[in-house]
Amino acid sequence: MPKQHTPLWTVPLIILCLLAIPTEPAKAEIVIIVNPNNPVETLSERDVKRIFLGRLRQFPSTNHTMDVLDQAADSSIYEQFYTEFIGFGLRKLRRYRAAYLFSGKGRLPTEVADHGAVKEKVLTNERAIGYIDASLIDDSVKVIYRWSDGDSQG
């Protein structure tokens, strides 16, 4: 049986297919979580942005006060959350927060170490609200907003 050669035209096709494979690591899907006893079921995108920029100080539907949690400022989820979802580059965010804090407008979010620390705080504090990687959600927290790189839902 004669040896069958791979047709030459398949080479550029294979290269194109290889190029099409994403080289960047997959972006995390981020969820906003609260304590399961918190009566809030859902938040709009604008409300989430307002909360993390300090423009909304109480949950909109229930008027309950809130404790806003931030992940470590040098973590990748912090950068992704603020630059891609909130729409503030980190330098702009630092300037904004300096102005916010030192003009007495209010308190800044409490920074905690990581996803686990956010979940732990949310579990023990009915007023807490934070963001974590969607892959880490379980029954201990309630998701009230979900965002994944350009796609969001309340």
Place this chain on the structure above:
Amino acid sequence: MLVLKKIMVVALSITLPTLATAGSFSGFASVGVGKTNQENAKLIDYDATWSGRSDSLIGLQFNHNLTPKLDVTLQVLSRALEESDRSEFQPVVDWLFASYQLTPDLRLRLGRLRTPLFLNSEIYTVGYAYPWARPPLDVYSQPITGVSNYDGIHLSFMKPLEFHDLEMALYLGQSEKTILGQYIDMEVLIGGHVELSGDFTTFRYSFLTGKATQVSPESGAAADLILAFASVDPIIIDIANQSRLDNKWYKYHALGAHWDAGNWQITAEANITIPPSEGLGSNIRGGYLSLSRALGQFRPYVVMGHFDFQLNDRAEQLIFESYNRIPPGQIAGLDVLRLLTLEGYRANDYHGRSSTLGIRYDFHTNAAIKAEFQYFETGTHLSVLTSNAIRQESVHLSTIILEVIF
């Protein structure tokens, strides 16, 4: 207003022990050096020798949440620049207030606060928060230095709209300050603003009116000299009274817009100060346009500004009127005084323009360094910020400043 002072003392006595044990601590600092290009031209206390006094300061802030709805804030500011009412690095309470969230939309603040007249009034001392070495002096000059803080109450209402957040604020208080040898007392101060802020834009209109008493050694001495001729004609008393400001209403209006999208940032502000129709007062108009662009860690910027300063012309009208009633040549001493007063008033009317070129470099997460060069055409307009400015056709000011937050 004595009640307000008592409230401040009580607030301080409650706040300090609490903050010391359970509050959060933060701060900011600026270390700046600057110089002008002329030996005899002093601008905001800079002269022809590099000096670090004018812009260097440190601020410490304590915050504590007493309850989920009740916060207390204390900010103490220490500036290198000596002022009439404080010595070098003397700590001053800049903010001390309790804030209570009445409803999700409504917040009440009570205590010592900064007067929120312009876009950057409340963060004037926090250089890290804005691109420039200092907010443009064409707007942020005398109107704000005289009434930069007040003791009183501030009520703000915030309502989300479709694309913007609407904030309306009203405040009431009193302010007392000695600046550049001038004692300025706002026995009653009422102000407010309307602000629309979105993801990229902020628009703000604000107003302020205050019942002001202003006493300066120079104008007081001039009034006393003129009053020596009070028996000649009642109009002399009217002329003397124009050198004083006693419980008269000053008005301020300001408009501001800020656009911050992507790498570009544009800010424009304009203000007008309307003096009382009688008494010592000045009609001040100022404005600026600032444009900056982020290039990685660098942010070059350019600012164009203008400033008009005109003393109340009622005194000039009265002096001319007095020439009809007491013609020149009758009383030599009075003639000299009238002439000197007229010259004094005319010399204090001036128009200036400024151009600024600078760059900010964010070299660290919490620190930035800025280098700025300013050209003031008719540099006189900055004399409002320094006690011994010499009038010049033009003055250059160079500033290098390090800004830190912690």
